[in-house]
Amino acid sequence: MTIPNNLIPGTTSLTMDIETPPRERVWNPPMPLLFQHRIGTETRAMQPTCIRTYIVQALASTGLTDASGEPLTMQPHDFRRIFITDAVMNGMPPHIAQLVAGHRVIDTTMGYLAVYPREVVEAHRTFIARRRASRPSEEYRTPTDEEWDSFLGHFEKRKLSIGTCGRAFSTPCIHEHVCLRCAMLRPDPAERPRLIEIRDNLIDRIAEAKREGWLGEGEGLETSLAGANDKLVQMDAATARAASAVDLGMPTFDQIAGRATDT
Structure with missing residues (x-):
């Protein structure tokens, strides 16, 4: 059991x-x-x-x-109210706050009206009504199974060997899948060795193209090499940002109890 x-x-x-x-x-x-x-x-x-x-x-x-x-005096649930109130007052739509709070219906979230002004909710409802009135009603229908599978498949296809493609749903690849040249590629720092290998291979191919007189191919390879170098810079910048983050850790019970005793 x-x-x-x-x-x-x-x-x-x-x-x-x-x-x-x-x-x-x-x-x-x-x-x-x-x-x-x-x-x-x-x-x-x-x-x-x-x-x-x-x-x-x-x-x-x-x-x-x-x-x-x-x-x-405060109760643990007060912090839930504070969070939702602060989020809504700073622009979070109430229906999103409903999902964050885990409420089954938005009327439960509306119970926080004693905390934040009613005009926030009314303004949001007016905005949603105006937006839906100005857009085709078919945009709000339930998607079919085929449409949903297509939507999920889009994100599966965004997974690449050196990162993730950030292009929007239902948009074509403007570089015909030459991802090193694309600004929409979000490189993964963990794949830096793979990208270095690709860059070195591009350098060798450029040298071969110059030696054999393949000027057109050489220009294309130079563009890809510039893209590879740019992605390496992005990876290094992401690694540097992650290294500068401070891990606050999780205090142990002994530390908490000891601090309370000292106080």
Whole structure:
């Protein structure tokens, strides 16, 4: 029997038999969690009561008060409201916020009207109605199975040996699949050795074309070589950006408990 922990989405699950002794229960590998801590050799999700305790302690240490002068109090669900409110106030359409929040219907998301102005929702509804009135109604029909397969197939064809093609759906390849020359190619830094091999091969072919007098082919190879060098620069820039990122890590339970004790 598998008993899922539904208190926090994405948590691990406990697999056991009804008569299995507690110390023989097996925890499945943990999924990515925002709040987790170590228990022995296992990483488990924090329980809601534990998270509420940390929030109360953090607010108490700040000395913040509400409008009436009472100590400020918050619940974990308040952060969900803050996130959705901030996203909508900064331009996220409410129907997208509905998907982010996981609400079945947008009326549930509209329950946040006590937090953000009603005119935000009304303006969005007016925009959607005006947009749909000005565009052909067939654009809003349910796609057929063939159309859906074509859409998915487009993204499968965008996978290349040295990266990913970024061209839009239902648009042709303007360079006839000579991807090194295309600005839509998004090179993958992991494929740098492969691209270096292609570049070296282009250099050898250019030398051969000049030696044999193949001037037309030589010009085409020079263009491809310039594209290869440009893609190498893009790869190096992407690698440099990734190297400059700071990994904040995940604090352990001992660190959290120790900090709370010190405070």
